[in-house]
Amino acid sequence: MHKKIILTGFMGSGKTTVGQLIAKELKVPFIDVDEEIEKWYGLKTTEIFQQFGEQEFRRTELDQVKRICSNTEIQVVSLGGGAFLQEEIRNTCMENGTVFYLWVSWDVWKQRLDSLVPSRPLLQGKTENEIHRIFTDRQKIYNTYHFKIKADNGAEQTAKEILQEV
Ligand SMILES: Nc1ncnc2c1ncn2[C@@H]1O[C@H](COP(=O)(O)OP(=O)(O)OP(=O)(O)O)[C@@H](O)[C@H]1O
Numbered sequence: 001m002h003k004k005i006i007l008t009g010f011m012g013s014g015k016t017t018v019g020q021l022i023a024k025e026l027k028v029p030f031i032d033v034d035e036e037i038e039k040w041y042g043l044k045t046t047e048i049f050q051q052f053g054e055q056e057f058r059r060t061e062l063d064q065v066k067r068i069c070s071n072t073e074i075q076v077v078s079l080g081g082g083a084f085l086q087e088e089i090r091n092t093c094m095e096n097g098t099v100f101y102l103w104v105s106w107d108v109w110k111q112r113l114d115s116l117v118p119s120r121p122l123l124q125g126k127t128e129n130e131i132h133r134i135f136t137d138r139q140k141i142y143n144t145y146h147f148k149i150k151a152d153n154g155a156e157q158t159a160k161e162i163l164q165e166v
Pocket residue numbers: 009010011012013014015016017018034078079080081082112115116120151152153154155156158
């Protein structure tokens with residue numbers, strides 16, 4: 001088994017929630033890449049997007065993933081939903097960990113939308129149709145993984161399915 005368990009998937013698919021559950025169960029450290037980026041700037045994600053722009057956020061995201069993957073510690077790592085837009089992040093994660101893709105259906109995801117908007121800048125000021133388009137376009141970036149896990153059910157269930165594979 002690889003030393004790191006890495007979770008990818010669309011924003012709100014449950015990477016942070018499920019990652020914490022898995023880390024607790026395995027008694028290993030949990031790292032959330034969005035949280036690391038926010039610590040680096042001392043700002044929330046929405047503020048980073050406003051003050052520095054998405055490109056700068058993505059550069060820091062790549063730096064943080066490379067830093068996290070530069071050691072062989074056993075950890076659970078939850079990525080941000082857009083991390084796999086970058087090929088270098090996809091490759092780094094595939095080489096240094098076991099990558100789990102948390103797949104969620106649109107119908108289930110839609111129910112989480114309202115709670116996500118305040119903290120996800122890419123969802124702000126968009127119609128449901130526009131968001132659906134992003135959801136559909138994004139599916140192809142998540143096609144690089146070791147295991148695909150259906151994340152439509154509760155976070156506990158999703159965590160259980162991942163734990164069966166490790
Ligand atoms: N399996 C699940 N069932 C029901 N609700 C869930 C599930 N997973 C996550 N949620 C809820 O959806 C919201 C987003 O979850 P979470 O922050 O874990 O997503 P994420 O994949 O880390 O998103 P991001 O890519 O933006 O970091 C939270 O309010 C969480 O409680």
